[in-house]
Amino acid sequence: MASDQRDPDALRVHFGEELRRMRMRAKLSQSQLASALGCTPQWICQLEKADKTVSEQTALDLDTHFKTDGWEHEEGHFLRIYTTIRRAGRHRALLPGFDAYLHHESRAIGIRCFAAQVVPGLLQTESYARGLMMPGESAETLETRVTGRMERQAILTRQNPPMTIFVLDESVLHRPVGGSKAMAEQLDHLIGLEQSLHVDLRVLPYGRVSPAGLEGSFILLSFVQDVDLMYIEAAGVSQLIEGRSTTFKAGVRFSLVMGESLSCTETFELLNRVREEYS
Structure with missing residues (x-):
């Protein structure tokens, strides 16, 4: 991902790929994950396809659910990707x-x-x-x-x-x-x-x-x-x-x-x- 660190679109795709990878590893369907997070399966699908803007709360919820490295201190895997997406978006807007x-x-x-x-x-x-x-x-x-x-x-x-x-x-x-x-x-x-x-x-x-x-x-x-x-x-x-x-x-x-x-x-x-x- 090093070459894409300033491309928010590529980073959103990466976020979706990581979400799908962790969901599949946990043997969860989109519906099961949606039920656990209190959202719709369509929302999960859109995140995985990079059709939805990633929010900070979504990243935090995913880190908490999957117990990613650093989630206890709000430094989890998905939040780190979100932070990079946000930084890249600012660079594009400047x-x-x-x-x-x-x-x-x-x-x-x-x-x-x-x-x-x-x-x-x-x-x-x-x-x-x-x-x-x-x-x-x-x-x-x-x-x-x-x-x-x-x-x-x-x-x-x-x-x-x-x-x-x-x-x-x-x-x-x-x-x-x-x-x-x-x-x-x-x-x-x-x-x-x-x-x-x-x-x-x-x-x-x-x-x-x-x-x-x-x-x-x-x-x-x-x-x-x-x-x-x-x-x-x-x-x-x-x-x-x-x-x-x-x-x-x-x-x-x-x-x-x-x-x-x-x-x-x-x-x-x-x-x-x-x-x-x-x-």
Whole structure:
């Protein structure tokens, strides 16, 4: 299965094959196993044929029934396959190149982000994130992307979180992603960051024109020893840049944008005023 570790469809087939193998070894019919698990024989059949999406609870139930290695600690055979399926699904749902960025983001000690269009992923609420999803994608892909985005945010509350600075163009606050209710929730979330010790949030207002802010969004990651990395997205493709010259210029650009932004007090006063527009 090594070559298929990033193919969720192949992994679901593997799950079904393993289910059938264990069922046959236990000399159980599909009906007998279904009766033991409290489901229908059709459900078992669909799992074995990889026609059904595998759920975590299904994996846990199968591990418990067959007493697979590690089942007592929720580390059984079927749960391990399920975890790999889930990981592969996330990889498929990511923008090309974004998985490499996530690896570096998780070990960064500093994150500087200028957002020119939308609230950055690390600060998004679930309803706002859903409002950004492309309608042409499958429901499974959309759910995977939203779940992954929410789980990413754990780095902001972990022990020793990175120091982060986010500068949002004011237009981000007035773009009603997901509708008024979603925007109200999103603004409430941003306002709640005022007391954060690790998140510095600023707004670049309409009244201050910064040429450095007209070139689009970007993120800079800083590390304990490694050089900074720059991340950008455009037209559904992401790019991670590690050239010293490029990241240095991006750092200068971020400083210029930061210099034109509102102070912390002014930022949260503006956030509260805009929040009233969505009441």
